[in-house]
Amino acid sequence: MHFNDISILIKNRRKILRITQLALSEMAGISLRSLKEIERGKGNPTINSLNKIADILGLEINMEVKIINK
Amino acid sequence: MHFNDISILIKNRRKILRITQLALSEMAGISLRSLKEIERGKGNPTINSLNKIADILGLEINMEVKIINK
């Protein structure tokens, strides 16, 4: 899962929960500016920023051995 | 999955593959210094740094809806 996919997931999940970027940024404790960048897929956020957002959205970050498709 | 868990996973996976921090850092294209910090669980790496490491180690980062345990 690349950062671009994560961006889209965050954006979709936020919309499902019907909250604005401003509301999410405040609840997560990151700046509105940063959240905008992240949802646009621009930049290179830190794991902390992503974790804060994930916590609010009921998401979690995992890392696992990649499955190779035949 | 918190950053601390990711650090441990990276370190374990690297040892399973029997490569040194230096080798991994060079293959991933990040500095040895940064990799050391990450494996120690210190700092706050960017998603790019984690992705580069994950690629070499055959790992992948995922983000998904958290399952609530009863």
Next chain:
DNA sequence: ATTGCAAGTGCAATTTATTGCTCTTTAATG
């Protein structure tokens, strides 16, 4: 015990993520 290699770490330099301010664009609603 000592030799050699891998990993941990303090510090300073540099690059870059994060932020605030401001303005523009888009989308929905009356």
Next chain:
DNA sequence: CATTAAAGAGCAATAAATTGCACTTGCAAT
């Protein structure tokens, strides 16, 4: 169309990640 709210974006300031260098610590093998 006009209004309003939400999202996109340029720019500069600041905080923080990344890096290199030098040194120490740990660990295994001879």
